[in-house]
Amino acid sequence: MREPRHSDPDPPRPADAVRFEHAAVQVGGRTIWSDVNISVPSGEFCAVLGPNGVGKSTLVKAALGLVPLSAGSVTVLGQPAGQSGRRIGYLPQRRSFDPGLRVRGIDVVRLGSDGERWGVPLPFADRLLPSRRAARERVAEAIEVVGATAFAGRPIGQVSGGEQQRLLIAQALVRRPSLLVLDEPLDSLDLPSQTAVAALIARICREHGVTVMLVAHDVNPILPYLNRVAYLARGGAVCGTPAEVITSPTLTALYGTPVEVLRASDGRLVVVGEPEAPARHTDRHGDQARPW
Amino acid sequence: MVSADLAGAAGRWLASAPGSAVPTWNLVSDIRQMLMFPFMVHALRAGTIVAVTAGALGWFMVLRRQSFAGHTLAIVSFPGAAGAILLGVSVSIGYFAVTIAAALVIAAAPRSIGGRARSSESAIIGTVQAFALACGALFVSLFGGFLNGVTDLLFGSFLGISSGQVLVLLAAAVVTLALLALIARPLFFATVDPDVAAARGVPVRLLSAVFLVLLGCATAEVSQITGALLVFALLVMPAATAQRLTARPALSFTLTIAIALATAWLGLGVAFFSAYPVGFYITTFGFAGFVLASAWREGGRLVRRRARRRTPSAVVAAP
Numbered sequence: 001m002r003e004p005r006h007s008d009p010d011p012p013r014p015a016d017a018v019r020f021e022h023a024a025v026q027v028g029g030r031t032i033w034s035d036v037n038i039s040v041p042s043g044e045f046c047a048v049l050g051p052n053g054v055g056k057s058t059l060v061k062a063a064l065g066l067v068p069l070s071a072g073s074v075t076v077l078g079q080p081a082g083q084s085g086r087r088i089g090y091l092p093q094r095r096s097f098d099p100g101l102r103v104r105g106i107d108v109v110r111l112g113s114d115g116e117r118w119g120v121p122l123p124f125a126d127r128l129l130p131s132r133r134a135a136r137e138r139v140a141e142a143i144e145v146v147g148a149t150a151f152a153g154r155p156i157g158q159v160s161g162g163e164q165q166r167l168l169i170a171q172a173l174v175r176r177p178s179l180l181v182l183d184e185p186l187d188s189l190d191l192p193s194q195t196a197v198a199a200l201i202a203r204i205c206r207e208h209g210v211t212v213m214l215v216a217h218d219v220n221p222i223l224p225y226l227n228r229v230a231y232l233a234r235g236g237a238v239c240g241t242p243a244e245v246i247t248s249p250t251l252t253a254l255y256g257t258p259v260e261v262l263r264a265s266d267g268r269l270v271v272v273g274e275p276e277a278p279a280r281h282t283d284r285h286g287d288q289a290r291p292w
Numbered sequence: 293m294v295s296a297d298l299a300g301a302a303g304r305w306l307a308s309a310p311g312s313a314v315p316t317w318n319l320v321s322d323i324r325q326m327l328m329f330p331f332m333v334h335a336l337r338a339g340t341i342v343a344v345t346a347g348a349l350g351w352f353m354v355l356r357r358q359s360f361a362g363h364t365l366a367i368v369s370f371p372g373a374a375g376a377i378l379l380g381v382s383v384s385i386g387y388f389a390v391t392i393a394a395a396l397v398i399a400a401a402p403r404s405i406g407g408r409a410r411s412s413e414s415a416i417i418g419t420v421q422a423f424a425l426a427c428g429a430l431f432v433s434l435f436g437g438f439l440n441g442v443t444d445l446l447f448g449s450f451l452g453i454s455s456g457q458v459l460v461l462l463a464a465a466v467v468t469l470a471l472l473a474l475i476a477r478p479l480f481f482a483t484v485d486p487d488v489a490a491a492r493g494v495p496v497r498l499l500s501a502v503f504l505v506l507l508g509c510a511t512a513e514v515s516q517i518t519g520a521l522l523v524f525a526l527l528v529m530p531a532a533t534a535q536r537l538t539a540r541p542a543l544s545f546t547l548t549i550a551i552a553l554a555t556a557w558l559g560l561g562v563a564f565f566s567a568y569p570v571g572f573y574i575t576t577f578g579f580a581g582f583v584l585a586s587a588w589r590e591g592g593r594l595v596r597r598r599a600r601r602r603t604p605s606a607v608v609a610a611p
Contacts, residue, residue: 064491085493092487098357102535102544103484115481116494120473123542155539171488 015078017042017179017211018063020237023072025058032058034071036237038230040213042178045205045225048215050232056215057093059232060183063213064090077178084179089172089210093183097164101157105148105167108156110139112171142170145208146200162193166200173204180204182214186221194221201225219246220268246271315565326564335450335517335570337458339556342517345465346526347552348472349510351545352503354531356483359524360414361398364421365508366523368394369515371428373445378431384460387512394420395508399501448519448571450560461513468509475499480541517556522571525559526552529578536585551581 016039024034032055040046048056061067062074065082077084089112113135114121126132143152146166151159156167165185172180182201186194202225205212216222219229219242229246230239233254238245245251246269251259260272315322326332353362369387376386401416432442444452472479481489482496490496514523534547559574566573 066491090488090491092491101355101484102539103355103541104539107541108484111481111485112488114477115485115489116478116492118474118478120476121542171485 015042016040016075017044017077018046018213019075020059020062021073021075023062023074024070025055025062025067026070027058027067031070033232033236036072036232038237038239040211040228040230042211043205043209044227045202045212045222046214046228046230047219047222047226048213048230048232049219050217052217054232054234056217056232057183059230060181060213060215063181064088086175087178089175089177089180091168091172091180091182091185093215094187097157099157102155103157104153105156105159105163106139106143106152109143109148109152109167109171109174110135112142112174113139138174138176139170142174143167145173145204146170160193162189162197165189165193165197169197169200169204173208173210176208177210179211179213182212184215184217186216186218191221198222198225223269313565322565323561326561330455331451331453332560332564334453334455334458335560336557338453338461338517339450339560340553341458341461341465342513343526343530343552343556344549345468345510346514346523347530347549348469348545349507350527350531350552351534351548352472352479352483353507354528354535355480356503358504358507359528361417361504362507362511362527363524364398364417364424365391365394365504365511366515366520366527367421368424369512369523370445370520371424371431372512373515373520374428374431374435374442377441378435384457384512384516387515388464388509390424391508391512391515392505394424395504396501399504443569444519445515446519446521447569448517448522448574450517450563450570453516457516461516464509464513468506468513471502472506475502479503518571518574519569522575525571525575525578526556529575529582530555533578533582533585536582536589551578555581 018038018040020036020038023036023038025032036059038048038059048059050056058067062069063076063081065076065080069081074081077087126136140149143149146169148163148166148170151163152167152170156164159167169180169182169185172182180201185201186197189197198221201212201214202222204210205225214222219226223242226242228240229242230237231245231251231254233251236254238250238254246261248259248261251261251271258273262270262272264270313325316325327336350362353359369391372386372388372390373383374386375390376383379386397420398417478489478494479499481492482494482499486496511523511527514526518525530548530551531544533551534544537547538544555574555577558577559570562573563570
């Protein structure tokens with residue numbers, strides 16, 4: 001495991017990219033979590049961990065301003081949540097594209113740059129107008145960064161899950177955001193793709209100075225790259241460096257039941273004694289079987 | 293007045309039985325002969341307007357997998373027209389009022405972004421559809437005497453189109469297409485990637501409702517040419533064909549319009565020299581195009597697969 005970077009003598013950062021203070025969210029009268037304090041310093045790679053159904057996606061949506069807080073506050077890139085839209089790249093929880101969808105990957109990436117603009121894209125405008133040409137180059141660049149150039153021209157429903165995920169990361173990157181919010185980007189990928197996509201996200205964080213907030217329920221594929229961890233369990237959260245948070249005493253306190261963190265011979269951390277997650281996966285995974 | 297129109301159309305239909313217009317197989321003179329009849333000019337104008345509108349809306353409908361909703365809007369146009377005849381108001385008003393109302397009902401049906409509620413949506417749509425057909429049957433039996441008209445309403449007729457109707461079609465098409473152009477890109481975004489679109493502030497649900505209303509207008513227009521049951525010839529077939537041929541959005545959209553225009557013109561032209569309903573010809577040409585496009589795509593895939601299989605085996609066979 002790498003030394004957490006925020007202890008390095010970096011030049012002083014302007015502020016935390018994301019900061020939750022005593023935040024709470026209620027959905028339909030039920031408190032999902034409360035008194036959550038999380039801070040993600042700019043330029044760091046932060047994972048939001050926790051068992052399924054604990055409200056990790058809700059946390060992300062609260063940061064995006066899609067879910068209102070019932071108490072406390074959340075600041076994103078120095079502004080209240082929901083007011084820094086263009087500077088955030090968002091990748092929602094696993095979207096499955098219909099295998100019959102006849103739209104190319106590059107078109108999906110391009111929607112990330114101008115999809116919400118009214119009107120029709122004018123034919124040949126991206127060759128004639130300088131601003132359109134710049135947008136086109138940014139699309140090509142984002143595809144290049146995620147290594148998707150080879151398959152960006154194929155219909156998105158027909159590329160593999162890992163390739164789709166790369167294209168979707170390119171879509172989130174296309175406006176050169178300061179903050180990348182990724183909701184379970186490794187979910188339902190095979191192991192080699194998980195490792196590759198995790199490394200890609202870490203490289204984007206490092207080389208492009210993008211703050212990354214990544215939701216996961218398995219810490220192992222991303223653990224080598226993490227600067228910071230927010231661990232969400234029923235009712236509350238603990239935030240800090242991986243070395244501070246993923247320990248037996250911290251998780252025991254968080255769950256209110258004995259939890260042990262073991263280190264396997266290959267260096268993987270294993271959390272033992274974690275209470276079963278409540279089985280309510282309402283917003284997870286569409287009900288169709290995935291084709292890949 | 294309108295029912296008289298329909299009865300007249302049926303009469304002229306009989307009069308235009310084989311023999312009244314015989315193709316010379318000289319394309320120029322045949323077209324000239326066809327254009328001598330004002331009703332044919334009206335029909336071609338109406339067909340052109342309708343093909344462009346249907347192609348444009350149909351492209352989005354096929355992409356959005358809302359063919360069932362589109363089908364219901366088309367079916368609903370039948371009781372709309374029958375009810376208008378029964379009440380003695382303009383058939384156009386009947387078509388537009390009822391399809392737009394049905395579009396609003398479908399839009400109000402719960403539909404989750406993730407697609408979980410899609411089954412309940414199709415149940416609601418199916419319910420609306422069955423009730424609408426039953427109403428149509430009731431209106432026809434209440435009116436009593438326009439059985440030929442019923443066939444026209446269901447399977448289309450191009451004989452009774454007046455220049456006034458062409459103007460109504462044109463006005464509706466201009467409004468529909470202008471609105472579609474305004475929402476085109478966010479609608480595409482919301483279709484392909486609803487979650488990210490919603491996070492970016494695209495009003496996904498509102499766009500869906502607006503699209504259904506525009507689709508209702510388009511089906512109301514197409515129904516007047518192809519009849520309620522054969523609307524899909526222009527709404528689905530060109531878009532499905534084009535999307536089989538290419539995954540480039542701009543190209544497949546353009547191709548959709550071109551195919552819609554070609555099938556409409558061909559269908560009207562051939563129907564002029566024949567005794568059978570225009571809806572049949574338009575549908576047949578649309579279907580032929582779809583089959584050809586499918587064959588083209590599958591054939592291409594087969595050739596590529598075979599080429600791929602041959603290359604490694606050749607390497608293995610090499611000493």
